[in-house]
Every structure is written in structure tokens, then in C-alpha cells.
Amino acid sequence: MKTLTPERPVETHSENLTPEAELRVSRPGLRDWLDLRLGWWGFVRKNLDEPMPPGVGWWQTLGNLLLTLLIFQFVTGVALAMFYSPSPDHAHQSVKHLTENVPFGSFVRGLHVWGSSAIVIVTVLHTLRVFFWGSYKKPRELTWVAGVIIFNVVLAFSFTGYLLPWDQKAYWATVVGTRIAATVPFVGDALLHLIRGGPEVGALTLTRFYAIHIMLLPAALVFLVALHLYLVRRHHIAGPVMPQKGRPVAFYPTQLFKDAVVLLFGVGIVITLALALPPGLEAIADPTGTDFSPRPEWYFLGLYELLKIMPPGWEVVATVIVPGLVTVGMFLLPWLDRSESRHPARRQWVIVTGMLIILMIGLMTLKGLLETPPAGH
Amino acid sequence: MCAVDHSKNGEGQQVEQPERRKLLAWAVGLINGALLLAVFGPVVGFVTSPLRQRRTGSWIPIANAEELPSGMMKEVTFTVRVQDGFMAADRKYTLYLRRDADEVIALDPACTHLGCRVRYQPDRNRFLCPCHGGVFDEAGKVVSGPPPKPLERTPVKVEEGQIWVYREA
Numbered sequence: 193m194k195t196l197t198p199e200r201p202v203e204t205h206s207e208n209l210t211p212e213a214e215l216r217v218s219r220p221g222l223r224d225w226l227d228l229r230l231g232w233w234g235f236v237r238k239n240l241d242e243p244m245p246p247g248v249g250w251w252q253t254l255g256n257l258l259l260t261l262l263i264f265q266f267v268t269g270v271a272l273a274m275f276y277s278p279s280p281d282h283a284h285q286s287v288k289h290l291t292e293n294v295p296f297g298s299f300v301r302g303l304h305v306w307g308s309s310a311i312v313i314v315t316v317l318h319t320l321r322v323f324f325w326g327s328y329k330k331p332r333e334l335t336w337v338a339g340v341i342i343f344n345v346v347l348a349f350s351f352t353g354y355l356l357p358w359d360q361k362a363y364w365a366t367v368v369g370t371r372i373a374a375t376v377p378f379v380g381d382a383l384l385h386l387i388r389g390g391p392e393v394g395a396l397t398l399t400r401f402y403a404i405h406i407m408l409l410p411a412a413l414v415f416l417v418a419l420h421l422y423l424v425r426r427h428h429i430a431g432p433v434m435p436q437k438g439r440p441v442a443f444y445p446t447q448l449f450k451d452a453v454v455l456l457f458g459v460g461i462v463i464t465l466a467l468a469l470p471p472g473l474e475a476i477a478d479p480t481g482t483d484f485s486p487r488p489e490w491y492f493l494g495l496y497e498l499l500k501i502m503p504p505g506w507e508v509v510a511t512v513i514v515p516g517l518v519t520v521g522m523f524l525l526p527w528l529d530r531s532e533s534r535h536p537a538r539r540q541w542v543i544v545t546g547m548l549i550i551l552m553i554g555l556m557t558l559k560g561l562l563e564t565p566p567a568g569h
Numbered sequence: 570m571c572a573v574d575h576s577k578n579g580e581g582q583q584v585e586q587p588e589r590r591k592l593l594a595w596a597v598g599l600i601n602g603a604l605l606l607a608v609f610g611p612v613v614g615f616v617t618s619p620l621r622q623r624r625t626g627s628w629i630p631i632a633n634a635e636e637l638p639s640g641m642m643k644e645v646t647f648t649v650r651v652q653d654g655f656m657a658a659d660r661k662y663t664l665y666l667r668r669d670a671d672e673v674i675a676l677d678p679a680c681t682h683l684g685c686r687v688r689y690q691p692d693r694n695r696f697l698c699p700c701h702g703g704v705f706d707e708a709g710k711v712v713s714g715p716p717p718k719p720l721e722r723t724p725v726k727v728e729e730g731q732i733w734v735y736r737e738a
Contacts, residue, residue, distance in 0.1 A: 371684040382620055389619045389654060396654035480646045480661040485699040486685055500701040504717045
């Protein structure tokens with residue numbers, strides 16, 4: 193074994209040692225001591241020196257932004273969980289308390305609420321970038337598949353987290369959202385019972401959603417993100433669609449600086465929103481109310497609108513078939529797209545189909561934003 | 570690894586016996602499978618227990634029969650003591666009551682499309698769903714929109730001057 197770090201090689205053989213290196217071996221400093229055991233610096237160095245193909249730039253910063261937002265979401269989530277009580281008797285009260293009485297409570301909750309929307313937006317942008325650049329092609333198929341699962345986990349986070357404040361908005365959105373499960377043929381009612389923990393949205397729905405939100409999904413996400421990052425590094429970052437002239441540049445510092453600028457911008461927006469538009473809290477959930485109009489989170493509005501145009505008896509098309517086909521299509525994309533080239537012009541049917549789907553989702557979401565009244569009385 | 574676990578080849582090196590290796594691999598798989606089953610079986614049974622929960626029901630008086638003249642629609646909210654998971658709770662429910670000649674009907678305001686609460690519009694004698702625009706008539710039948718079936722009717726009876734509904738909890 194010869195080197196400890198590229199910058200500070202530590203000789204472990206006695207011959208040819210400088211007095212300084214000999215001292216480091218016999219009486220290592222903390223950094224050397226740790227590094228001999230962890231090999232950490234070599235790992236960091238390898239990642240910092242990762243070669244970026246020419247043409248890689250701002251579009252490749254979205255992954256880092258997403259990772260950072262997820263870490264912040266984890267941190268604010270842990271903090272919120274310290275003040276939250278997942279029981280219908282106390283959930284609303286605890287959220288009200290942490291928002292209004294605990295120092296920085298409104299800000300921390302604001303970061304979590306706005307962060308969830310930001311994560312959805314950045315996940316979509318990151319996915320679109322990979323889609324249009326054709327970066328999912330061999331040998332990166334499984335990197336894409338892991339990403340698609342992460343996308344679905346992000347949506348599951350949003351759905352389960354929405355109920356936790358136990359206010360009118362949360363309760364009724366969950367009543368409607370879980371009811372979607374009942375439209376699944378044959379097993380719909382059983383599925384609805386299983387998700388709710390009973391026939392109605394109640395105490396067991398809240399504990400179920402809480403457990404999934406703070407335990408199951410984070411565990412799944414950590415595993416999936418680790419797998420995704422491992423695969424990204426294993427296969428290296430896919431360069432531009434058409435190879436560009438020039439030499440690869442190390443990730444550090446050029447690309448990392450771009451990442452930092454985008455982080456400053458992206459996280460800055462979330463912080464600004466958390467300060468300028470602190471999260472609200474409706475009245476406590478009231479199952480008797482007949483005058484409350486539910487409204488899902490904005491990124492589920494497209495699906496909500498699709499349900500509006502389905503004729504009676506065809507709900508399953510909007511609740512299962514269309515979302516199911518889109519999800520399965522995303523999973524299978526690397527194998528559906530058989531073209532050798534990553535260039536959009538040489539894989540026209542994939543690009544056209546993708547754009548039509550994106551357009552449909554965008555239009556339905558816009559229609560929902562414009563036509564669905566805000567949640568309230 | 571113990572020396573007796575291996576045979577030796579001509580050069581004195583220890584060689585694993587393939588049959589023994591296979592047997593041990595099976596044993597490891599069996600032990601892990603049994604442990605997984607021992608833990609995951611009960612966990613799955615625990616998580617899916619609501620599916621096997623038996624529901625009980627009872628008749629509950631919710632209004633005086635005199636308060637409901639013929640042809641009138643009345644929104645009634647009542648409280649039922651229910652076991653909600655780990656807690657007993659006084660849960661409120663709402664029903665729309667309507668008397669037609671001698672018959673009283675009780676309609677659940679949950680829209681049969683996706684469960685939003687419908688609102689009764691007395692001037693139009695219609696129930697409207699605020700979510701996806703479903704419209705029901707005063708008997709709960711679908712007039713327009715995406716709802717696949719009429720509003721659910723709760724079993725109802727009139728006894729001792731009271732209107733009773735049967736509620737499962």
C-alpha cells in the first residue's frame with residue numbers, strides 16, 4: 193500500500209521515507225489515523241475528480257439540488273416530528289402549537305411544506321432532462337429505473353404527509369385521495385380498508401400515514417438514492433447528446449461551483465417562500481362538514497381533473513389505467529426506445545409520445561389550477 | 570473453519586467438498602427463509618388486521634319524527650361512540666332525511682364518485698358535488714356528472730315517534 197491521499201501520500205514501508213512521512217506513520221495525526229482506517233479521503237477525492245464530459249453544465253446541477261432538498265426535507269421532518277403527535281385528538285393541536293408557539297416553528301414547517309413542492313418540481317425537471325438527453329440508454333437503464341421509483345416515492349411522501357396536520361384540507365383531500373383506491377377492480381374495497389386502516393379516515397389512517405411517511409418512505413428513499421448515486425458514478429455522467437469538442441473537466445471545482453449556484457438559487461426560493469408565505473392551518477378535521485370543498489395538492493390536480501371528464505363507471509381509467517400506463521411506460525422506457533442514438537431527432541416516436549403526455553398532464557394541471565376552487569368553505 | 574470440514578488434495582491444500590458446500594448453502598437459505606417468515610408473517614398479519622375486523626351495527630335515534638314534515642329535506646348531524654383504532658371517539662355523522670308520504674329515506678352525503686360531501690340545494694331540489702360536478706336528485710339518483718351510482722341509503726325506521734338509522738361502526 194503506497195498512498196493515503198493523492199495530495200499527501202503516506203509511505204508505509206520504511207525505505208525511502210522522508211523524516212516527515214516517517215513521523216506521520218509512527219505518530220499519525222487524526223486525519224491520517226482516520227484515513228488509514230476509513231479510506232475516506234480517497235473516496236472523496238475520487239468523486240471530486242470525476243471527469244465531466246465536455247458540454248456538461250447547468251442542466252446537470254438538478255440532481256445535486258434534488259439531493260440537497262431531500263436532505264433538508266429530512267432535517268426539517270425530524271425537527272417537526274419532535275413536536276408532532278399522530279393522533280386525531282392531538283395532531284391538529286400539535287401542528288398549531290409548533291407553528292405558532294415554538295421558536296422558528298412556522299419557518300421550519302414552511303421549509304418542509306414549500307420544500308415538498310420544490311422537490312416535485314425539481315424531480316420532474318431532472319426526469320425531463322434525462323428523458324430529452326436520452327441518458328437512460330444502455331448502460332444506464334437501472335439508473336433510470338431507480339430514478340423512476342424515487343419519483344414515485346416522492347409522490348407517496350407528498351400524499352402521506354398531506355394528512356398529518358389533520359385539518360379540514362388534509363382530511364378531505366385524504367378522504368377523496370384514498371377513495372381512489374376503491375375504484376381498483378375486484379380488490380378496491382379491501383385496498384381502501386387497508387390504506388385507511390378501517391372503513392373511514394380515522395386514527396389508524398393517521399398512524400399508518402405517519403409511519404409510512406417517517407419510517408418506510410425515508411428508508412426506501414435512502415436505499416434508492418444510494419443506489420442511484422452509485423450507478424451514476426459507476427457509469428459516469430452521460431454527456432451531451434452530440435459529443436462536443438474539448439477535454440473532460442474534473443467535477444471539482446467547475447461543476448461543483450455551478451451546483452452551488454443552483455443550490456443557492458433553488459434553496460433560496462424555498463427559504464424565501466417559507467418566510468414570505470408561512471404555511472396555514474385550516475380548522476380541525478370535521479367529518480360532518482358538507483360545506484367544505486376539498487382540493488388536492490397542485491401536482492395531483494391533473495389527475496383530479498381527469499376524473500372530472502370520465503363518464504360514470506369509467507373512473508378506473510383515470511385512477512388506475514392512465515397513471516398505471518404512464519408509470520409502466522416510464523419504467524420500460526429504456527427497453528421501449530430501441531434506437532441506438534440518443535439524439536431526439538433519431539428517436540422521434542419516443543419524443544413525440546413523451547411530449548404529448550407531458551402536454552396532457554400540463555394542460556390538465558393548468559385546468560385544475562384555474563377551475564378548482566381553493567380548498568375551503 | 571475447522572480442518573475436519575475439508576479434504577486435502579495431493580499438494581496438501583484443503584478442498585471443500587461440493588456436496589457439503591451445497592448442503593450448507595441450503596441450510597443457510599432455510600434458516601434465513603424461516604426467520605423471514607417468522608418475522609414478516611406476523612408483521613403482515615398485524616398490518617392487514619383491519620381487513621379482518623368485524624363491523625357491528627346498531628339502531629340510533631337521530632331526530633323526532635314530527636320535525637320532518639312530508640316533502641321536506643333535513644340535514645341531521647348525530648354523534649356515535651365508535652372505537653377508532655386505539656381510541657374510543659365520539660364521531661359525528663351527517664345524513665339527509667326526507668319523508669315521502671309514509672316513507673322516510675336517509676341519504677349519505679358522501680358522493681359515490683370519490684367521497685366528497687354533496688350539498689343540498691333546496692331551490693333546485695338537487696344535491697351538488699363540489700369536486701367533480703356530480704348532481705343527484707332529491708331521492709339520491711344520479712342526474713348528471715361522473716358519479717357511478719345513487720347516493721347510499723342508510724337503513725331507517727320510525728318508532729316511538731323517533732327516526733332511527735342503522736349505523737355500522
